[in-house]
Amino acid sequence: MHHAMQRSRLLRVPFALALICLLAGAVSPAAWPAPKVRRVSIIVTGGVVVTVDADRRILSPGAIAIDGKTIVAVDRPEIIAASFRAAETLDASGTVVMPGLVNTHTHAPMVMYRGLADDLALMDWLQKYIFPAEAKTVSPEFVRTGAGLAALEMIGSGTTTYADMYYFEEEIARVTRKAGLRGVLGETIIGFPSPDAKTPSEGLARNEAFIKEFIRDELITPAVGPHSMYTLDREGLQSSRRLADRYEVPLLIHVAETRDEMKTSRERHHMTPFAYLDSIGFLGPRVVAAHAVWVGDDEIPSLVRTSTGISHNPESNMKLASGTAPVPKFLSAGLAVGLGTDGAASNNDLDMFEAMRQAAFLHKLQSGDPTVVGAASAVEMATIGGARVLGLEKVIGSLEPGKRADLILVSMTGARQTPMYNPVSHLVYVSKGPDVRTTIVNGRVLMRNRRMLSLDEAAVLAEARKMAERVRRAVR
Amino acid sequence: MHHAMQRSRLLRVPFALALICLLAGAVSPAAWPAPKVRRVSIIVTGGVVVTVDADRRILSPGAIAIDGKTIVAVDRPEIIAASFRAAETLDASGTVVMPGLVNTHTHAPMVMYRGLADDLALMDWLQKYIFPAEAKTVSPEFVRTGAGLAALEMIGSGTTTYADMYYFEEEIARVTRKAGLRGVLGETIIGFPSPDAKTPSEGLARNEAFIKEFIRDELITPAVGPHSMYTLDREGLQSSRRLADRYEVPLLIHVAETRDEMKTSRERHHMTPFAYLDSIGFLGPRVVAAHAVWVGDDEIPSLVRTSTGISHNPESNMKLASGTAPVPKFLSAGLAVGLGTDGAASNNDLDMFEAMRQAAFLHKLQSGDPTVVGAASAVEMATIGGARVLGLEKVIGSLEPGKRADLILVSMTGARQTPMYNPVSHLVYVSKGPDVRTTIVNGRVLMRNRRMLSLDEAAVLAEARKMAERVRRAVR
Numbered sequence: 001m002h003h004a005m006q007r008s009r010l011l012r013v014p015f016a017l018a019l020i021c022l023l024a025g026a027v028s029p030a031a032w033p034a035p036k037v038r039r040v041s042i043i044v045t046g047g048v049v050v051t052v053d054a055d056r057r058i059l060s061p062g063a064i065a066i067d068g069k070t071i072v073a074v075d076r077p078e079i080i081a082a083s084f085r086a087a088e089t090l091d092a093s094g095t096v097v098m099p100g101l102v103n104t105h106t107h108a109p110m111v112m113y114r115g116l117a118d119d120l121a122l123m124d125w126l127q128k129y130i131f132p133a134e135a136k137t138v139s140p141e142f143v144r145t146g147a148g149l150a151a152l153e154m155i156g157s158g159t160t161t162y163a164d165m166y167y168f169e170e171e172i173a174r175v176t177r178k179a180g181l182r183g184v185l186g187e188t189i190i191g192f193p194s195p196d197a198k199t200p201s202e203g204l205a206r207n208e209a210f211i212k213e214f215i216r217d218e219l220i221t222p223a224v225g226p227h228s229m230y231t232l233d234r235e236g237l238q239s240s241r242r243l244a245d246r247y248e249v250p251l252l253i254h255v256a257e258t259r260d261e262m263k264t265s266r267e268r269h270h271m272t273p274f275a276y277l278d279s280i281g282f283l284g285p286r287v288v289a290a291h292a293v294w295v296g297d298d299e300i301p302s303l304v305r306t307s308t309g310i311s312h313n314p315e316s317n318m319k320l321a322s323g324t325a326p327v328p329k330f331l332s333a334g335l336a337v338g339l340g341t342d343g344a345a346s347n348n349d350l351d352m353f354e355a356m357r358q359a360a361f362l363h364k365l366q367s368g369d370p371t372v373v374g375a376a377s378a379v380e381m382a383t384i385g386g387a388r389v390l391g392l393e394k395v396i397g398s399l400e401p402g403k404r405a406d407l408i409l410v411s412m413t414g415a416r417q418t419p420m421y422n423p424v425s426h427l428v429y430v431s432k433g434p435d436v437r438t439t440i441v442n443g444r445v446l447m448r449n450r451r452m453l454s455l456d457e458a459a460v461l462a463e464a465r466k467m468a469e470r471v472r473r474a475v476r
Numbered sequence: 477m478h479h480a481m482q483r484s485r486l487l488r489v490p491f492a493l494a495l496i497c498l499l500a501g502a503v504s505p506a507a508w509p510a511p512k513v514r515r516v517s518i519i520v521t522g523g524v525v526v527t528v529d530a531d532r533r534i535l536s537p538g539a540i541a542i543d544g545k546t547i548v549a550v551d552r553p554e555i556i557a558a559s560f561r562a563a564e565t566l567d568a569s570g571t572v573v574m575p576g577l578v579n580t581h582t583h584a585p586m587v588m589y590r591g592l593a594d595d596l597a598l599m600d601w602l603q604k605y606i607f608p609a610e611a612k613t614v615s616p617e618f619v620r621t622g623a624g625l626a627a628l629e630m631i632g633s634g635t636t637t638y639a640d641m642y643y644f645e646e647e648i649a650r651v652t653r654k655a656g657l658r659g660v661l662g663e664t665i666i667g668f669p670s671p672d673a674k675t676p677s678e679g680l681a682r683n684e685a686f687i688k689e690f691i692r693d694e695l696i697t698p699a700v701g702p703h704s705m706y707t708l709d710r711e712g713l714q715s716s717r718r719l720a721d722r723y724e725v726p727l728l729i730h731v732a733e734t735r736d737e738m739k740t741s742r743e744r745h746h747m748t749p750f751a752y753l754d755s756i757g758f759l760g761p762r763v764v765a766a767h768a769v770w771v772g773d774d775e776i777p778s779l780v781r782t783s784t785g786i787s788h789n790p791e792s793n794m795k796l797a798s799g800t801a802p803v804p805k806f807l808s809a810g811l812a813v814g815l816g817t818d819g820a821a822s823n824n825d826l827d828m829f830e831a832m833r834q835a836a837f838l839h840k841l842q843s844g845d846p847t848v849v850g851a852a853s854a855v856e857m858a859t860i861g862g863a864r865v866l867g868l869e870k871v872i873g874s875l876e877p878g879k880r881a882d883l884i885l886v887s888m889t890g891a892r893q894t895p896m897y898n899p900v901s902h903l904v905y906v907s908k909g910p911d912v913r914t915t916i917v918n919g920r921v922l923m924r925n926r927r928m929l930s931l932d933e934a935a936v937l938a939e940a941r942k943m944a945e946r947v948r949r950a951v952r
Contacts, residue, residue: 111894115901119836119850152891259844318837319905321846348905349892360595361794361834362841368735370797374595415628416825416909418587418937419944425591429795429824433892434910461894468895 037085040067041443045077047092047409048423052099052383052398056376058423064097066405069218069443074399090448094413095437096423098379099398100160100406101352102386104311105252105290105340107166109146111153112137112464112471113345122258122320129475130345136474138195142467143168144175149464150350151179152455157351157433160406160441163288163311163340163390165225165252167196170210173220180446180454182406184288184390185214186225186252189240191232200236204243211247219442221392223250223288228257229273230264234280241282250286250391253277257291258322274299274308283308288389290340291316292330293323300326300333309336309389312381314358316342324366327359328373338386339378351433356382360428375428409438513561516543517919521553523568523885524899527875528575528859532852534899540573542881545694545919550875566924570889571913572899574855575874576636576882577828578862580787581728581766581816583642585622587629588613588940588947589821598734598796605951606821612950614671618943619644620651625940626826627655628931633827633909636882636917639764639787639816639866641701641728643672646686649696656922656930658882660764660866661690662701662728665716667708676712680719687723695918697866699726699764704733705749706740710756717758726762726867729753733767734798750775750784759784764865766816767792768806769799776802776809785812785865788857790834792818800842803835804849814862815854827909832858836904851904885914 042065049062051074063080065073073080117129143166154162161182164172169187176183187207189200197203204224211222226232226240244251256262256273269276274295277283283306290311295303303310312327330337339355341347356378363373387397396406412420416430439447446454518541525538527550539556541549549556593605619642630638637658640648645663652659663683665676673679680700687698702708702716720727732738732749745752750771753759759782766787771779779786788803806813815831817823832854839849863873872882888896892906915923922930 111891114895114897115905116897118898118901118905119840119847121845121847125846149891149894156891315837318841319846321840321844321848323844324841348901351892358837361791364797365794365800365838368797368799369597370601370795371595371597372797413937414910415587415625415632415933415937416827418625418940419590419947421590421592421944421948422594425594425824429591429594432908432910434890434908457891461889461891464894468897471895472897 037083038072040065040072040084040086042066042088042090042405042440042445043080043084043086044090044092044097044407044409045080047095047097049074049399050096050098050379050423050427051400052380053400060423061093062097064399064407066440066443069404071399071401071403071405073401090409090438092409095409095411096427097399097407097409098427099383099396100408100439100441101158101382102338102390102397103154103159103162103340103350103352104288104338104386104389105313105342106150106162106164106350107343108150108162108164108172109143109166110343110345111150111350112142112146112467114348116345116471116475118348133471133474134195137470138167140168140171142470143171145463145467147172147175148179148455148460150344151175151181152452152457152460153350154181155179155439155446155452155454156436156450157353158408158410158436158439159350159352160408160439161386161390161392161396163223163250163252165227167194169225170213173210173214173217173222177217177219178454180219180441180444182219182396182441184221184223184250184252184392186223186250188225188227189232189236190227191236200232200239204239208243211243211249215247215249221249221390222247223252225252228254228261229276230261237277237282238280244286250288252288253290255289255292256294259294262294272296272299274302278302278306285309286391290342291322291325293317293325295326297326297329300329300335303330303335304333307336309338311338311340311389312359313340313342313355314362315354316346318358318362320346324362328363328367331377336385336388337381338389339381349433352382353427353431353433353435356428375424378428379424405443406441408436408440411435411437513559514548516541516548516560516562518542518564518566518881518916518921519556519560519562520566520568520573520883520885521556523571523573525550525875526572526574526855526899526903528856529874529876536899537569538573540875540883542916542919545880547875547877547879547881549877566885566914568885571885571887572903573875573883573885574903575859575872576884576915576917577634577858578814578866578873579630579635579638579816579826579828580764580814580862580865581789581818582626582638582640582826583819584626584638584640584648585619585642586819586821587626587826588618588622588943590824592821592947592951594824598736609947609950610671613946614643616644616647619647621939621943623648623651624655624931624936626820627651627657628928628933628936629826630657631655631915631922631928631930632912632926633829634884634886634912634915635826635828636884636915637862637866637868637872639699639726639728641703643670645701646689649686649690649693649698653693653695654930656695656917656920658695658872658917660697660699660726660728660868662699662726664701664703665708665712666703667712676708676715680715684719687719687725691723691725697725697868698723699728701728704730704737705752706737713753713758714756720762726764728764729766731765731768732770735770738770748772748775750778754778754782761785762867766818767798767801769793769801771802773802773805776805776811779806779811780809783812785814787814787816787865788835789816789818789831790838791830792822794834794838796822800838804839804843807853812861812864813857814865815857825909828858829903829907829909832904851901854904855900881919882917884912884916887911887913
């Protein structure tokens, strides 16, 4: 950056001369001194660029110049070609280039439990499968293996930033950094003994150590992860809030997911989950409330007042029969709404294209109105909306000069994508994770033409298959 | 088959001798006469075989011997290897082998309109986009191009049989035959001038000529395609029924799709759409009723009595906000229920894996019960259920000796499918069309390791892109 700035100052004199010559008609434009080109690290050129910027600009075709971690220009290919020279040029023809997808709620290592048990009542599923499996298998090694597997899947399906709540979150952070993904990661704080902490206060201490270790990291935003209002008491929730305030980090929490939670909250507090959290001063702009299914119209003003962020998880809410979050109302109220996949034990994958399509489908069905949650709205929730929920809207979520270079190339050349009248429609209604060809995070190419560059794919898969044997034994 | 039976009779004597020798301890098993191996065309071996037979057998690993058009054996790999020698052996390791998917409702050439307009009220969508586009673009050439594009997508995503209603259906039949797919194809009969017939009676005449041309075809089942009870009068519907009866072919029709149809039916006939069709003697075992969203509990007995088949289209019903078909009730009543994608103008793809996942998700959500429409049920609807709806359950829909060899190999080796605890769960909750590696129909390999063999993929795509220009101009 310093070099570039110095260069632009040096260039002022010749440019001024050229301008004077032109105004005087002394020379033809062809005789101008060629504009000096700026050296950058990567140019992505030739695709349809869906920027999701404030004007929702779409360049067809477009190009992007990236220098180091940062997007320096988004423009027509010929303009980028004339202004920049890149160490690496990626041909994006036949693809849509869009901001990397932001998954606002998951539990990455739970990919190790995907498909372990499905189609069960929630309590059977938890008590016969998930809790026994977690009790017997969750360890630092397990979490590393699962996070690596999840990272492969996320890179391979276009997720560039993810918000996570699990145990041994420091292990997840290390894997995330190695994989090159951006993460908003919170240690789970829960009111009963967990794999990494016997008590909520031990969990909070671990969480604080975690925050200190990663607070200056380029890719990791450490967060606090109080599990929910029904698994923590008032003290646990308020301590979590204080910890998040002290370090100015996000608070990740499940809220109003199920009818049972609603019932529990009413019995214990004579209030809904959101009303209770508001009453104890928990809500605020740093809160990422996952699910928010059971929310009355009269509760939305308090979410607006506190600037609480919403993570909508349509697939998990459908598969677990939790219910339908009032997303069209959240959007009308101007709340920050992002999309999430939830953990792969309850989805069963981490594909944000499915989350986009499901959000569009679900709310059309529930409202009886096919105009609700259109394709553009689904793309916004999966990109800039998610960034806003995580407090990263100035850093990621759109393709604009000055933002970090988190972007993906989505193939549009197959039979399923032919013809293409509208790229935004195709991103939501026909694209799938495996269509992502190339994934770039923070200016680093993590996957090129579906080849993983930051992780050893075969080794990660082999480790995961080995670890799966332990899971099988745990639920036998 | 005759040869095999004779051989087994001839083999009785040596086998009896061998048994006596073994019992007497006279010879070791190694000294038995080697059993004669049968020559077959294809062996698929090494994958997890999900048969969807009456016992819902899963062989892990398993193998399948195919001779000509027919499955001759499904067994353990070592047994198949000992009994058969094949001209071609397909290594299925790392995949799940399952019956080809049966799409019970689509309008194949409408892939040419995919993504042309979305997120609109139904009448805006039809009147501003679909009807003008159809009026200006549908021709034999258009239909050929669209059917070829759809065939590429279906082969590429594991559909081996599809039921179709459109115009110039004879063109679709020829493309389907060339592509090697199995089709149940009906000319659309509709009460206003259509691209291929000015009146319903002209449509019926075309339909009869079409039936005569294809009734003995190995892959094509010609059908009658009366559009709906709201676009045809009593005479049109009853003539369609008579035509189908005369040739003993299926009747494809849209029924009870939208609230508007319900309203129209009540206004005109003081009855629901299904009650009206029943009252005029239209319903019966040959009927494939697409959608069946607006069906009261009290109407189900008449569907059972008439053995009416149901094509459930969850994605289209969600995207167009049509409503939720009472599928769990249909299944409890023992009705034949298959899945469909509907046309790609309203979905926007032909991926039956999405239809399976959506059926499972949708009915869990709507019933508030996560045990409803489990993965096994979704797979059954997409295979044997669909075959039953189309009257083909003795021919296709499961992997069993004597049935036609329609099967697909679905990759399970990626991060998204790792680990695999339960193959049926993975088929529904994590698989996507592009995971299909190999597609076989009627014993012919149509796609091997994602390479299209029956169609020139590049040429079909190029034609479709050219044809799309006409569509663009039509709605400009």
